[in-house]
Amino acid sequence: MSDDSISDSGSEYLPDLSDDYSDSGDSCLEDDSDTEYLEDIEPIVDEDPNWNGYSWNFEVYYGKDTSFSLPDPVAANLSISEIIVVHLMKNLLDKGRHVVTDNWYTSYRLGNYLLTRDTTLTGVVRAGRGPPKKLVNEKLSRHQSTFARRGNTLVVKYMDKKEVNVLTTLYTAGMVEKCKTYFGDKTVFYNKPLHIEKYNSLMGSIDMADQLLEPYAFGKKSLAWFKKLGIHFIFRILLNSYLAYKNQKCYKKDFMAFILEVSKGLVFRHSPSGRAMLEAEEEAKSQKPTKMPNMDVIHSWVRFQPKKQKKCRICTRDFKKRKDTTYHCPGCPGEPGLCSKEHFIAWHSHPHKKRGSEAPRAGSSRQ
Template sequence: MYVFIALVLMQGLIHLPHLSDYWRKDFLLAGPQVFSATIMSRDRFLSIMKFLRFSDPKATDPSRPMTRLAMFFAFIKENTMIAIDPGETFALDECLMLYKGRLHFKQYIKSKRSRFGIKLFALCPRDPKFRGYTYSFALYIGRDIYNVAHIPGTDALSMSERVVVYMQSNLLDEGREVILDNWYVSVRLVEFLLTRNTYVTGKIRTNRGVPSEFTQLQLKKGQSCFIRKGDVLIVRYKDKKDVYVITSKLTADFVQKDQYSVVDKRVVVLQKPSHVDHYNSNMGAVDATDQDMEPYNAARKSYAWFKKVGIHVLQRMVLNAKVLYSVTNKRKVDMKDFTLQLCDEILAKHLSDYTAMRDQHKNAKRQKLSEPSTSRLAGHELVRHETQMLGMLQH
């Protein structure tokens, strides 16, 4: 299974049209040498992929989709939460895995690149050294699935609000701050989390508790206005369109930002609410995981949706390992280079034939480099003939 996982990760680095193409020996279309019968045969790999499961098949229930992944998710999340502390500030957002098969909880999100797919909630620390790390995650499989009944006061919360409480249930009452998008945020949620000593900063929709008289104010571009209710502050900033940000941690304040004015054809200094800048600088923690993973996505088309989710989560944990490796060794490493090193060490540890193949390949390459090439020999021969001709002419 370790060899199988290594080959799956390698397929994310080297994309070929079909899985069987990795074992082809054609001159035009041939996979890397690691895809050979010595490492793992094609039929053996396809057989494992066909019967790959992430839970006990006897315990699965077709009417309860999470039974296919619950054991795997619980094991993974237990390790991700122990490895690091998410810090004082973290971000919560969703990501979308492309999936076009028939699935009752398939989502359509216009703003995402995939648009159609399976939605995964991710909670990520905003600390730059932990960029790309996934602290916790949950799969969206429909409404009324996030059980927070054991937390007092959550009965009146909507589904999107319960997701926030569910995702950070082990981080409440510790004075932390969560950065949220407008799909989750409401005045009701912010006030509830204040009772649990948890702060919120995020964009908010005008129908989520924002007073109507506040939205009807006439503002010019670059102007701002504030409204406060107890410890909850809402700021409205007029840019190309109105931006509403709610916070229970920050006070009314401004930061100076340089912006090029097309009308005046010069750089102008704007007074921008610090809350907008705070949101923009911290909300990208979740997007960082997609940026690092997308070029090396190992997931394939499959009617079995849980396989795609399982491989995606597996690759997300490789990214977590890369982040921890960079922090421990105090040096940045590329996702591609880390995946190559990881696959190399997995195969060397669990397959003795791989070490012999790798050493043989290195020796052959070293010997080829040490031998003079035919072009170099031809060049020396040409110089020798030209020297002889020049001597004959002089004589």
């Protein structure tokens, strides 16, 4: 094993890691949980952030008896978590792809296998799944980092708020300068490992997919579990369609508008009654509103239904005070509030005053 000789303004620490990876570095943790969940791999379609959230493949995990198709006999030596990655990427292998995984999948052994299939790997790795013991046990200060390399595999340990180990078979050791501004305009500059910065930006694809699908998640508990699974599949398909259509047709609307347009299109194509309803709605929208002919209106002193309140026009106009009332005249423009029968009569006994006009505000003059 050879170390990457990097020295950058004292922000990282390079210990002597002259020994090879220990045998336990290739060990892999397996999870035999029978919990039912969806395993999603978010491959890199393009570094364009507009494609973040696109799902290439998924598999329903229903327990340790779940069967996976393997591309070659060598893959049978991998653990369950590693096989999941290979299984979901079986049609993307040998094409120079780059896969990003979290710490449940990443291991030194998986990285080596994927290299034999012309595929690179980057991911957060647990301490027992590849990093050398000396690197794992090394104590670092805030924003310090240390690298170790074996062949094409590079591991970095970085201390931010907590320690993190990231394994990659794609990137070389390097640093990027970052800055953070605290309260009081205090700015701190520090160096961060390059492939940790890349990992954070690329893993945003999974976060974006979860964020877009969360408002439409079927959270109601039901014995018919296939309903929840089926609805999840439908919205996953819709999200993929939305991202593809958005990037090919310069579609500017949001995901919700896309769902409504697709739903209307399907109803219009496959449901005669639904098509008639949509056509009637479109026709109603296209027609200009017609003015109703003048009709005799009935003036009466009645209560609002449903119950609500308006300020009494007479109290505001003549007494310069505000009084809310639940009674009004529905025959006058604006349905003015009138708190008593006397004020109802007073409001209609002044033909020289324009009915329905807004009463003056308190403190304003009236000619």
